[in-house]
Amino acid sequence: MKHTRLLIILAALIAVNILSAFVFFRLDLTQEKRYxxxxxxxxLLTDLPDDVHIDVYLTGDLPPAFxxxxxxxxxxxxxxxxxxxxxxxxxFIDPDAITNTAEKNKLIDRLQQRGLLPTNLVAxxxxxxxxxxxxxxxxxxxxxxETTILLLKGNKAASKEExxxxxxxxxxxxxxxxIRKLTQTEGSRRxxxxxxxxxxxxxxxxxxxxxxxxxxYDLFFIDMTKPGPIAGLxxxxxxxxxxxxxxxEVFKLDQFVVNGGRALFFVDGQRVDSVSNEGNxxxxxxxxxxxxxxxxxxxxxxxxxxxxxxxPIPLNVGNLGDKPxxxxxxxxxxxxxxxxxxxxxxxxxxxxxxxxxxxxxxxTVRAPGxxxxxxLLTSPYTQVLKAPALISxxxxxxxxDPQMYTGGVRIVGCLLEGRFQxxxxxxxxxxxxxxxxxxxxxxPSRVLVCSDGDLIVNDVDYKRNAPYPLxxxxxxxxxxxxxxxxxxxxxxxxxxxGVIAARARTVTLRPLDKIRMNAGRxxxxxxxxxxxxxxxxxxxxxxxxxxxxxxxx
Numbered sequence: 256m257k258h259t260r261l262l263i264i265l266a267a268l269i270a271v272n273i274l275s276a277f278v279f280f281r282l283d284l285t286q287e288k289r290y291x292x293x294x295x296x297x298x299l300l301t302d303l304p305d306d307v308h309i310d311v312y313l314t315g316d317l318p319p320a321f322x323x324x325x326x327x328x329x330x331x332x333x334x335x336x337x338x339x340x341x342x343x344x345x346x347f348i349d350p351d352a353i354t355n356t357a358e359k360n361k362l363i364d365r366l367q368q369r370g371l372l373p374t375n376l377v378a379x380x381x382x383x384x385x386x387x388x389x390x391x392x393x394x395x396x397x398x399x400x401e402t403t404i405l406l407l408k409g410n411k412a413a414s415k416e417e418x419x420x421x422x423x424x425x426x427x428x429x430x431x432x433x434i435r436k437l438t439q440t441e442g443s444r445r446x447x448x449x450x451x452x453x454x455x456x457x458x459x460x461x462x463x464x465x466x467x468x469x470x471x472y473d474l475f476f477i478d479m480t481k482p483g484p485i486a487g488l489x490x491x492x493x494x495x496x497x498x499x500x501x502x503x504e505v506f507k508l509d510q511f512v513v514n515g516g517r518a519l520f521f522v523d524g525q526r527v528d529s530v531s532n533e534g535n536x537x538x539x540x541x542x543x544x545x546x547x548x549x550x551x552x553x554x555x556x557x558x559x560x561x562x563x564x565x566x567p568i569p570l571n572v573g574n575l576g577d578k579p580x581x582x583x584x585x586x587x588x589x590x591x592x593x594x595x596x597x598x599x600x601x602x603x604x605x606x607x608x609x610x611x612x613x614x615x616x617x618x619t620v621r622a623p624g625x626x627x628x629x630x631l632l633t634s635p636y637t638q639v640l641k642a643p644a645l646i647s648x649x650x651x652x653x654x655x656d657p658q659m660y661t662g663g664v665r666i667v668g669c670l671l672e673g674r675f676q677x678x679x680x681x682x683x684x685x686x687x688x689x690x691x692x693x694x695x696x697x698x699p700s701r702v703l704v705c706s707d708g709d710l711i712v713n714d715v716d717y718k719r720n721a722p723y724p725l726x727x728x729x730x731x732x733x734x735x736x737x738x739x740x741x742x743x744x745x746x747x748x749x750x751x752x753g754v755i756a757a758r759a760r761t762v763t764l765r766p767l768d769k770i771r772m773n774a775g776r777x778x779x780x781x782x783x784x785x786x787x788x789x790x791x792x793x794x795x796x797x798x799x800x801x802x803x804x805x806x807x808x
Contacts, residue, residue, distance in 0.1 A: 291334075292334050292335075292338065292427060292757075293427070293431075293754075293756045293757045293760075294752070294756075295431075295750075295752060295753045295754050295756055295757070296335075296338075296427060296431045296754060296757055297338050299431060299434060299435055299438075299754065300335055300338040300339040300342075300343065300434075301338055301339065303339050303342040303343065303434075303438060304438060304440070305342070305397065305398055305438075306341075306342055306343070306344070306397075307339070307342060307343045307344075307395065307396070307397050307434055307437070307438070308343075308344050308345065308395075308396045308397075309332065309343070309344070309345040309346075309393055309394070309395050309396070309430070310345070310346060310348055310393060310394045310396070311325075311328055311329075311332070311345060311346070311347045311348070311392075311393040311406075312347075312348050312349075312350060312366065312371070312389075312390040312391075312392060312393065312394075313325050313328060313347075313389065313390065313391045313392070313393070313406055313407075314347040314348065314349045315349035315350075315351050315352060315389070316351070316387075317376075317387075317389070318376070320415070320416065320419050321376065321389070321391075321419070323419070323423065324391070324406065324407070324419055324422055324423055324426075325347075327423045327426050328393070328406060328426055328430075329347070331426045331427055331430060332345045332430070335430065350362055350363060350366075350390060351387075363390075366390055366392075366394075366403075369394060369401065369403045370403050371390055371392040371394070371403045371405070372390075373388045373389065373390050374388070374389055374390070374391050374407060375387075375388055376388070376389050391405065391406045391407035391422075392404055392405045392406055392407075393406060393430070393433075395430070395433040395434060395437060397434070397437040397438055398437075400437050402433050402436055402437055404429045404430065404432075404433045405429070406422060406426065406429060407419075407422050408421070408422055408425055408429070408605070408607075409421030409422050409425070409605050409607070410593070410605060410606065410607050410608070411607055411608070412593055412608065421605035424604075424605060424758075424760045424761065425605055425757075425758065425760075427757040427760060428754065428755070428757040428758045428760075431754045431757055432754055435471065435754055436470050436471055439471065441473075444471070444472055444473045445471075445472050445473070445489040445490075445749050445750070446472065446473045446475060446487060446488045446489050447468060447472040447473070447474055447475070447488065447489060447490050447491070447492065447745065447749070448474075448475045448476070448477045448485065448488040448490070448491040448492065449465070449474060449475070449476050449477060449491070449492050449494065450477050450479060450491060450492065450493045450494070450496070451476050451477070451478070452478065452479060452480065452498075453479070453493075453496035453497070453498045453500065453542075454494060454495050454496050454497055454498070454708075455497055455498075456494070456495055456497075456712060459715050459722055460712045460713055460714075460715065460722070461494055461711065461712065461713070462713065462722040463713045463722050463723070463724050463725040463738065464494075464711050464713070464725050464738065464741055467725070467738060467742055468492075468742070468745065471742075471746075472489075472745070472749075475488065477491065479500075479504045479507065484507055484510055484511065484692070485507050485508075485510075485511040485516065488511075488516065489516075489517065489749045490516065490517035490518065490519065490745060490748050490749050491508075491511065491516065491517075491518050491519070492518075492519050492521075492745070493508075493518065493519065493520045493521065493522070494521055494708065494711055494712075495521055495522070495523065495708025495709065495711070495712060496522060496542055496708070497523070497526060497540065497542075497708075498542075499541060499542050499543040500542060500543045500544060501543070502543075505543060505544065505546075505547055505678075506679060506689060508544075508547065509547060509677050509678055509679060510677065510692075510693070510694065512551075512675050512700050512702060513675050513676070513677050513694050513695075513696065513697040513698075513700075514694060514697045514698060515697060515698030515699065515700050516700060517700055517701045517702065517748035517749060518702050518703070518748075519702075519703045519705075519741075519744055519745065519748065520544075520548075520702070520703065520704045520705065521705045521707065521708045521710055521711050522542060522544065522555060522704070522705070522706065522708055523540055523613070523615060523706070523707065523708045523709075524539070524540060524555045524556050524557050524558060524559075524615030524616070524642070524706055525537040525538060525539055525540050525557055525558065525559055525613070525615060525642040525644075526538055526539075526540040527559075527613045527646065534645060534646050534647040534648045534649070534650075535645075535646040536643065536644075536645055536646065537559045537613065537640070537642045537643060537644045537645075537646055538642055538643045539557040539642045539643065540557070540642075546678050547678055548704060549620060550622065550675075550676060550677075550678045551622055551625060551671050551675055551702060551704075552619055552620055552621070552622030552625040552627050552671055553617050553618065553619055553620065553627070553669050553671065553704050554617065554618045554619075554620055555615055555617060555704070555706050556615055556616045556617070556618060556639075556706070557615070557641065557642045558615055558616055558639050558640060558641050558642055558644075559588065559613055559614070559615060559639075559640050559642060559644055559646070560588075560590055560611075560614045560615065560616060560633055560637055560638075560639055560640075560662075560665060560667075561587040561588060561590075561637060561638040561639075561640065561660070562587055562590035562591070562614075562633050562634055562636065562637045562638075562660075563585075563587060563634065563636040563637075563655060563657070563660050564590060564591050564593070564633075564634040564636065565585050565586055565587045565588070565589050565590050565591055566585075566586060566589040566590075566591055566610055566728055566730075566731065567583035567584055567585050567586060567730060567731065568583065568584065568586040568589065568651065568730060569581050569582070569583055569584075569730055570582060570583075570584045570648060570651050570652065572584070572652060583730060583731070584651040584652060585651060586651050587638075587650070587651075587655065588612070588613055588614075588646060589610065589611065589612050589613075590611045590614055590633055590634070590637075591608045591609070591610060591611075591735070592608060592609040592610075592611050592614075592631045592632070592633065592667055592668075593607075593608040593609075593634070594631075594632040594633065594634060594664060595630060595631065595632070596628070596629045596630060596632055598628045598629070598630070599759070599761075600628055600630060600670065600747070601743065601747055601751075601755050601756060601757075601758035601759045602630055602670070602740065602743045602744050602747050602755075602758075603630050603631070603740065603743070604758050604759060605758070606736050606739060606740060606743070607735065607736035607739070608735055608736060609631060609710065609726070609735055609736050609737050609740050610710075610726060610728060610735040610737060611631075611667065611707045611709070611710060612707065612709035612710075612712075613646075613707070613709065614633070614667050614706060614707045615667075615706040615707070616639060616665040616666065616667070616706060617665075617666040617667060617668070617669050617704065617706045618666070619666070619669065622671075622673075622676075623676070624673045624674045624675075624676070625671050625672070625673040625674075625675065626671070626672045626673050627669055627670070627671055628669065628670040628671075628672070629666045629668070629669050629670075630668045630669065630670050630703075631666070631667040631668030631705065631740075632664050632665065632666055632667060633664055633665045633667060634664070635663055635664050636657065636660040636661075637660055637662035637663065637664070637665055638659055638660045638661075638662050639662045639665065666706075667705060667706055667707060668703065668704070668705040668706070668707075668710075669703070669704055669705075670701065670702075670703050670747075671701065671702040671703070671704065672699070672700075672701045672702075673699060673700075674696055674697065674698070674699050674700075675696070675697070675700055675702070676695065676696045677693075677694065677695045677696065679693070679695075680695035680696075681695075701747070701748045701751070702748075703744050703748060710737055710740070710741070711725065711737065711741050712725075713725040713726075713727070714727060714728075714729050716729075724738065725737050725738040725741070726738050726739075743755060743758070
């Protein structure tokens with residue numbers, strides 16, 4: 256009987272081992288499904304056309320919080336390997352572990368040239384303060400091409416723990432986006448159009464955005480004066496128009512969206528012109544898009560926002576000896592948009608602050624069948640000036656009165672989703688040439704409207720004749736999340752179930768009560784030290800008692 260039972264157990268173990276060689280499965284028992292990849296990421300990895308290699312530089316002697324981020328990267332890459340098989344390899348490299356100084360400096364210089372900048376890590380754990388220079392990023396390689404990704408990303412206004420947790424949540428998206436960028440083939444790229452001819456902004460001011468869009472999409476320029484509808488494109492981008500659209504051009508935009516096309520509008524409600532060294536003048540701007548936006552569910556107002564939460568500008572505040580005294584002063588017409596509502600949309604989830612310039616407000620209006628999601632909002636401490644309005648530089652030198660900034664939270668960017676109805680319904684007669692193929696209501700689509708055309712305009716370094724990165728403020732040397740917002744918006748509008756869906760991942764922080772933990776620290780240490788010994792001793796005593804009862808007879 257005993258031999259039969261032993262043979263059955265051995266046969267079962269052998270069968271399980273043989274079966275595991277042919278059948279592979281993993282179970283994610285966590286509440287947030289933190290080890291489960293999104294469907295788009297799994298498809299991307301299983302269809303890799305060639306080998307991908309990833310070098311991660313976030314490793315070594317790190318504080319527990321950063322070690323958790325390192326473990327998240329390692330666990331995510333393990334899941335990537337489970338889907339990609341032998342097509343994906345990775346390794347962790349600690350620059351501090353390189354003992355040869357010349358080789359170490361060479362590696363650091365190479366990482367910085369690739370755009371992977373170091374972070375000065377200052378952490379305090381259990382009363383111990385540590386400081387270390389780390390590279391929280393990775394380099395993805397594919398067929399001789401490389402791209403770098405920053406793993407430490409999040410809203411800088413959040414606490415360090417929250418920012419690290421946001422970085423934890425974004426690991427899959429960062430890695431999958433880099434792999435998608437490198438492995439896309441010509442036939443698999445989506446097509447995005449850019450409207451030109453309606454803005455006086457020079458092309459160099461859109462250079463960084465267009466270059467970034469072309470990394471993932473095929474970009475086409477749309478001439479609205481040519482006859483025929485807008486066709487063959489997944490989405491269109493309307494960047495800071497300052498000239499009115501004709502009726503025929505509005506009809507093309509209307510039918511493109513009604514037929515399922517996606518559109519991103521970055522428009523102004525006012526035109527700001529410089530009138531003198533003392534300031535600017537904001538006057539109403541009409542683009543002939545009001546009826547179109549109103550039918551879709553939003554209205555761009557003819558006003559300009561002042562926000563106490565803002566970026567600074569250099570201003571001459573007097574003389575310092577025989578030279579002007581230039582200081583950075585808060586410019587309340589450049590609001591920092593760090594309020595993203597409560598929707599948790601992947602476009603703005605864990606996004607850093609977005610820099611706005613001469614922002615107008617948006618109002619939502621009733622539109623049947625359209626779901627409206629505010630994405631960009633001002634702080635509660637705002638003041639709204641109706642255009643026309645004089646914008647004096649001298650205002651930056653004055654101490655603001657909080658009683659004047661009671662305008663509340665105002666919408667600046669809004670996402671519209673649903674079946675859009677044409678504003679030309681019941682207006683196109685049978686004999687009208689536009690009646691051929693006209694649709695009053697069509698396929699579900701998505702539209703994003705932002706009431707700040709400057710949100711996607713980059714500065715230019717005229718000394719080097721080179722554009723700055725989009726969102727870079729040359730006065731404070733800070734890079735805001737303007738480019739991330741625009742690229743996330745394009746990804747979501749084109750394919751909300753694609754790689755962008757990984758940004759919706761949520762990992763809940765469950766911190767320990769440090770006060771109670773420190774108060775009972777000695778007790779827990781004794782329990783951890785003596786508890787296992789006591790348990791082993793108890794098991795031994797029970798074993799001896801049972802043994803004596805059985806064999807003592």
